[in-house]
Amino acid sequence: MSQKSIARVGRRGVSDVSGTLTAVISCRCEIAPPSLLLRVAERGGREARDAALRTLLTSAALRSRRTALGATLRRFGLSPADLEFLPAQAPATGPENTVYDVAGGGEEALPGRRVRGTDDPPTGDAAVDQAFDGAATTATFYREVFGRDSVDGRGLDLVSSVHFGRRYDNAFWTGDQMVYGDGGGGVFVPGGLTRSLAVIAHELTHGVTQFSAGLAYRGQSGALNESFSDVFGVLVEHRAGDVDAASASWLVGEGILEPSLGGALRNMIAPGTAYSGDDQPADMDAYADLPVDDDPRNDNGGVHINSGIPNRAFAEAARTLGGRAWETVGPVWYEVLTGGRLAPTADFAACAALTVRVAGERYGEGSAQQDAVRGGWEAVKVRLPADPR
Amino acid sequence: MKVTVVRAGGVAGMVLTVEVDAGELDAEATAQLTGLVDACEFPETPPAATKGRADTFDYELAVERDDGAVRRTRFGQGAAPPGADALVAWVLDGPHGHRHVGRW
Structure with missing residues (x-):
């Protein structure tokens, strides 16, 4: 079943669907066991399939609050994002x-x-x-x-x-x-x-990105996707330990690598120094211009490599301001990620310009916070729109 | 015969390369490796079902025969061609490989 198809079913609702089998399915979920619904979803005609799948997903969502839906969704090539038509949970x-x-x-x-x-x-x-x-x-x-x-x-x-x-x-x-x-x-x-709390929060933030900006996992948008996960992964850890931005290590995944490799997965304030073989660039002069192809060495166009650049921009801005980064620069990055203005294919320059704009909206044009955000991007040599002052 | 596995991506974003040279193995290990290579398919266009999924692994598997012929395949986690998972696991997890972390 295609995403277009499920969307159509979502808008139309089950009760409009005709046909004897469909009517049986649509009258109420509880009378048809999941195994039967799955068989109908796999083998039935188009309308019966649509009704069966919608019934399956809806009943499962209501019963188990979507906990058990992963396998069913994967079976049909869907993701939770395809269930937007379902009511939000409390x-x-x-x-x-x-x-x-x-x-x-x-x-x-x-x-x-x-x-x-x-x-x-x-x-x-x-x-x-x-x-x-x-x-x-x-x-x-x-x-x-x-x-x-x-x-x-x-x-x-x-x-x-x-x-x-x-x-x-x-x-x-x-x-x-x-x-x-x-x-x-x-x-x-x-x-x-x-x-590592930072690793857990990093991965869950990939989910946040999936449901908000939807940054494409390739090239600069993919590096931004990785960077947002590092940023919020570290912020979750900072808040849990009440860590001050000025004294933070800015390491992601500290102490979980084999010691022979190094001390952390990434160093946000000094990219390229986290472990032996770390090749993250610290600024655009060292940007790794890699193709998006099937060679695993190229990392989907450098998503884990060039993420060091926006990582450092954030860390520099947060360190300039000091204090609780999740309360200073963090809200700016969160608004950029989730506010609907960052395109799925955004590059570093677009993201940088938006962070400066959002910092101005939140804290005022020319505020110390906006200057810190601008300074972060300038430190990593990402081109910004001219400062109007 | 040399078998090389490149594994990249993951939350670490590291590139791990492990190479096994059959000339350095004992007879039992050589037989295991040969059997796994013979059972492995090398499609020119393997399915890329997980390409673009955040922090999963991507792989390159290459076998260089003694006559210089090379067979190579690339695939994402969960989309290995038949036989490739077992061969990759034998190379990555076994004691016979020369390991290198780094992109080049």
């Missing part, structure tokens, strides 16, 4: 926070066995409890600092799966949930990925 209660154990399985095994829910006590499994706590801390950050209700702004349930793969040295956001490996494959220390 902000007052916050999102459900659920952790699953995938027990060494791969993507086909996601999400795995449910091991901890919102109101459950700690399990004693460090990965489970760290993933739970990190997701909760990140959601609290977005709610209390920016008034955002979960990743999508509409209460999307937080779903995390731990113990992914064997010695899997990575964490990622699938489009609808978090996934963590155990590390120990030569890059991350065992247990390091869930131990």
Whole structure:
């Protein structure tokens, strides 16, 4: 089923659909078991398919608040963004926070066995409890600092799966949930990925970006996508530890790499110095102009490489102002990411100009905050519109 | 025969290159490697189902035969051609590879 098709169903509603089978499905979800609905969705005619899928998604959303939808959505090539027609969840209660154990399985095994829910006590499994706590801390950050209700702004349930793969040295956001490996494959220390609040918040922020600016994951827009995740990953960590911008290390993922590699994944204030082999540029003079192709070395046009440039612009601005970065420059970056003015294919210059504009709107033209933002981008040699003063 | 795996991306954004030279292996390991290579497909255009997904891995797998012939395939996490996952895991996770972190 195409995204266009599901959108059409969403607008029209189930009750308009004709046909005996469709009528049975549409009269109420509860009488048709999910297995039957899935069969209809896969094998039925177009209208029956539409009705069955809408019924499946709606009933699942109401019953489990979208927690269990990931596998169903992937089956049809959809993401939670395709469910915009569903009612938002109640902000007052916050999102459900659920952790699953995938027990060494791969993507086909996601999400795995449910091991901890919102109101459950700690399990004693460090990965489970760290993933739970990190997701909760990140959601609290977005709610209390920016008034955002979960990743999508509409209460999307937080779903995390731990113990992914064997010695899997990575964490990622699938489009609808978090996934963590155990590390120990030569890059991350065992247990390091869930131990880092910055990593958890980085990945959840990929979800925030997915549901807001939707920055394309290639070239400069992809580097901005990565940078926003680093920025808010670090800010979540700063707020949790009440870290001052002037004295912060500005390291992302500190202490979770194998010590022989280095001390952190990225250094936002001094890009290119985080680990042995770190090739992030510190400014546009060293920008890595890489093609967007299928060579993994080219990193989708340098998304993890050139992100060092906007990372440093943020860190320089925050350090200039000092204090709590999540209350000074953070709100500017958040408005830029979520305010609807940053294009999915935005480049560094467009993002920089927008941050300066938003800083002026928020703090006043010529304010110390706007000057700090401008100074951050000037430090990394991103071209800005002329200062009118 | 040399087998090289390049893995890039992930939350770290690192490029990890691991090379296994069959000439350095004992007979048992050589047989394992040969079996895995023979079972691996190298399509010219593999599916790229996960391309563009934030922080997943991208891979390049290359096999250089003793006569100099090279077979190569590239794919995203979750979209490996038949046999490639097992060969990549053997190279990356086993004790036989020469490892290098860095883009070049």
